[in-house]
Amino acid sequence: xxxxxxxxxxxxxxxxxxxxxxxxxxxxxxxxxxxxxxxxxxxxxxxxxxxxxxxxxxxxxxxxxxxxxxxxxxxxxxxxxxxxxxxxxxxxxxxxxxxxxxxxxxxxxxxxxx
Numbered sequence: 001x002x003x004x005x006x007x008x009x010x011x012x013x014x015x016x017x018x019x020x021x022x023x024x025x026x027x028x029x030x031x032x033x034x035x036x037x038x039x040x041x042x043x044x045x046x047x048x049x050x051x052x053x054x055x056x057x058x059x060x061x062x063x064x065x066x067x068x069x070x071x072x073x074x075x076x077x078x079x080x081x082x083x084x085x086x087x088x089x090x091x092x093x094x095x096x097x098x099x100x101x102x103x104x105x106x107x108x109x110x111x112x113x114x
């Protein structure tokens with residue numbers, strides 16, 4: 001079984017979109033703004049990121065160009081006031097036997113909460 005590392009992001013930067021409640025499969029599984037951000041930033045550093053979409057567990061950001069199916073899984077939950085303070089992301093590698101190239105340090109996204 002593939003071992004996933006979950007990354008917790010605490011920020012108020014990626015609030016739900018105006019119509020996101022109508023787009024999510026399961027109520028409260030937010031992440032569209034963060035998915036758009038990851039897609040945009042990965043494209044800027046040369047990755048092929050053809051799409052993002054909603055899933056029953058959150059949002060998927062597809063990343064092409066590797067010898068295996070790969071993406072980023074994103075979900076965030078709103079508090080009682082509808083504000084999202086934390087997101088969880090993890091890799092979406094689908095085959096643990098496929099060799100995966102190591103990312104260069106310049107490939108990591110920085111999220112500046114200012």
